[in-house]
Amino acid sequence: TWTVSVLAAKLADERRRLDELQAGDLAVKATFELGYGQLEPVQARAFRLLGLADGPDISLAAAAAVLDLPLWDTEDLLEALVDTSLLESAAPGRYRFHDLVRLYARACADRDEHPPTEKAAALSRLLDFYLSTAARVYAIERPGDRLVDHLERTAYEGLAFTDRHQAQDWLYAESHCLLACVRHSAATPTTLRRAVDLLWASLDLGESGADSREFEATGAVVRDAARAFGDAKAEGRALMVLAGVHHTAGRFQEADRDAELALPCAEKADDPVPACWSANARGIIALYQNRFAEGEQHLTEAIERFREIGDDPGEASALCNLSRIHLAMGRTSSAIELALRGTEIYDSMGHALRGANGRYALGLALTQDNQLAAASERLQEALAVFADSRQRLWEGMTLFRLSEVDLAARRYGQAASNAEMALTVLRGIGGEWRRANVLTVLGRALYPLGQSGRAQAC
Template structure:
């Protein structure tokens, strides 16, 4: 488990983040975590939850909140509910370092111990680790004196650790890095004299004595104006020492010695963002003479145009004082137009000459040059930027051997095989930084057209190179607006063409990466560009390429290593949006129309046949439909059980939608209706009714073109059922009657039975329970004649349900109990859940409320286990009504809140509003 209170309050387990329902439950968890592993008296919990005015039934309410908290913990980590125990109060068991507050205090304590021992670097690392656990203010959103007092104490702990971390940084000579941070802290905590003092020391050590004196006068003015007192005597004494140039205030080491050589390109004037990345790059650097035992190697990798060189050069400029003997820069041309990568021997010749080594002293052999390079760096503090590296083999001979040196390497390839290197994989810019960069380059404030600027940077994929080009085009075209630029970029096939100006082009940068690939990597890259969805797994990649699973896995992982693909979560891959355009354009330019069609056929069949296998797991009693053999080269993903099938459906849902649209666009009519059929149950279970409706509209159109009478009847029936579910009743009944007529024309008993059963459901939604019962009874007779026990059970439950709706409780119960026996004999849990729901309804309306609760709870548990959230929500509404009938307001509210959440997530607005009114009826 992982518990967090240093920011938004969270509990996480192996199944993800716990869903804490309401402020009271959050407050309960926070109160327990503030005294983790200790018994918190009930009275103290009353104070945390209700302040000075607990309700009369506070004890019972607390028990309910504890019960719900156990359920929340159990839902994300099996067995976690047992951590919360009672013994004259409640105690939450937390393992060491599971709680961010405990981890913060542990690391801060280690930092203080290291500082006391004079180990400033260790202290700084520990304090950095401790402070990184803070994600905002502690205990946010919890009002009342109880939590306000705790939050104030925790804030003080945070500030103290922050000051001690700054002391450790200053002890290592990092005054340049901490000055901007100290200015922000002083502005936020104007009356904290310790921060003013640290800012004065940092400025003085950076050689900015006048600014240090000015900082003292600023502090004095604050204390006089706001408190009417003089500054602290310690601050006055520090001011006097600065005036006297006290040598004891000087920075450790020899910072400030002039460099002998600086080959760095100029820093970027409009450099924007990347504060966290810069901080990470400098966080573990040695401070002058107190160097570590190994040279520091920072390898920055990322896709073309993400700003690797810009970041390296910007960071290097901030480190000039730390590496005063030389700052060297060399472009290794790992990805350069019309130029081969620089071989290591040539690079060493350039670097040695930059250090002043005469040409006659430079040996010819690579090993000898590398040895001389390391010897020249011995005893020096030198920063080396090795830009645009092709790979680890190219840079290994160029690495310093002196721990007082730093190597900054940039590459489009992830240099995981470079020993001892710290890897920083650079991502695109966060949205605020992307907007700020665009505004700075365009020379126009983004506030003038905020929505248009946001759209432009999103269309640029927040890629710095693309943003720079787009902003430069806007700056040089006064007649354009950001909205006009966005419209031009929005035209998908023109986007890469638009992102070019002068000698800069996003497409050209991507083309360089593509040209450096092997033939098999190039083919995989461009075929993946044909995938219509937002991401994909290795089975889809293998099918597109007609490759084996092992071969596809190797290729896509290697494309990840060179940042032509991204792996956001394990096993799923995606393109950066602009790279997707480039890959697709390349595929259309290189692959023939026939080869593109073959690749897409394999992809569609990969999804279709995996869907078919998954559907058999979700609904095994459903009459199967034969899809025929899949095309050669198509791989289907094996699905072990229902849980795995649902997880795959959920992960692939956006891709399945896109694949269906692809099949429609290409006119593959047979695949269109088959995809609608294979997705039908998943869409219903998860409440994706709009997708289901669109799928069956396309599916019916396709079935009318290529399907026989049985397929047309099926498509009419499924479209009719979906229309009825979304409230299109007239259209729904029309399609259902058409399906029934086709089944009767063909004398197809099974489809006649299905038609009557589905029509009964549609008529019920129109409020015609009498006709619904008639059709359900006909369906039952037909199923009995077919000898299909499971469908007979389905119809029995339906007949029982409609009898219940017509107030014939005894007959209703008889039919439903017969259905329940058959479902349990056949281990059909979905049917069992539906029948238990019916029995709950029957018991409720017969006044047997305790019995109804039992049935409803059993049904909810089954639906939740099955993953059928669509029907689970309906059952939860019935459960809530029964609890309300028993006067159990907390339990009713809990059931209705869960139903409301599902309805809201599934965009079932009318249902959500109905439940909201039920919740309002409970009162405050």
């Protein structure tokens, strides 16, 4: 006689779900209890603690952090749980619970884990593992960047990588688990700051567009938690993460708002890093909104702030952004000079990814100076790095800038081809303002090719 809505309501409460799933003598929970009762004590502990971790699955290395055991001991325990069908092997080196088994494992942790503080300790080790490893990924991608010096300290070591591709592979493979860990950790004041730092250190997930929606939703969770706990430092950093997400999505008004709100939080907490990046972000957003004088003020402030904390890559970013402001104001010579200075700083530090941003800015300035061959070379160099680094937004925008060079050189067919590739790469990322710019250039390329109908449609 129960309606579907009543059944759904009963099953919606995770704490009661297993108790509801029974009919007479038949009960899902009883089956799990039979398997759990046959486990050795160390296996039962592993089952309980691993069930606490959120995310679709868990890697062997992350599981070792939860259990505070060596990899080989952890693997033996996990494989034993697979043999008892309490755990599934999702892929080599990765494991997952069925949703109902996970609920049972958490109920066992609440009932059987002693001392109870071990549950929080296990999740703290997992958070440390993700933060320490993400910080190493960030450092490989951005050598010399001072953010890693200002992250919360961790007590548990993460993974080390031999090259940037291996580091990138780890970050993207762990994205859903990592973001789930951030959301869970944001709910507790003692882990909130490490949670927001993990999100900031993983900003490639937001900038690349690979997991931008989940990344943005997680940023909002962290921001709201920081406000609820009255933690100005965590709030300032969360706001800068969200400003970056909005910038990538082409929501410039929202990006400027969050960057502006981040500054008083950073100053209240005496936290210099978000203060620097706030000024830098507001400067480039002012460029997009044609507020050039205001943008120049923000970027001049950003350069000074980065110099105060000895952040050379940050200074280079602000210099390259200032180059674009000068370019928009018709000061082409100084724009080239600023972009060169920024690029030289990046190159001196072996900063391939951000060096591509420098070449992007330099390519724009050289295009306006009618040095088209040199502009094309710089942009092609940037394109190769962006594509290799999975930076879809900047890969697409660089293709767009190459189409502008081709248009200026009257290579209309090549200009149309690059613009069409840019539209493909930017599908679902970058926002309508960027898409409109690419469509405009595509239309201008198609018209002299005799495709006036398509040109007008663009």
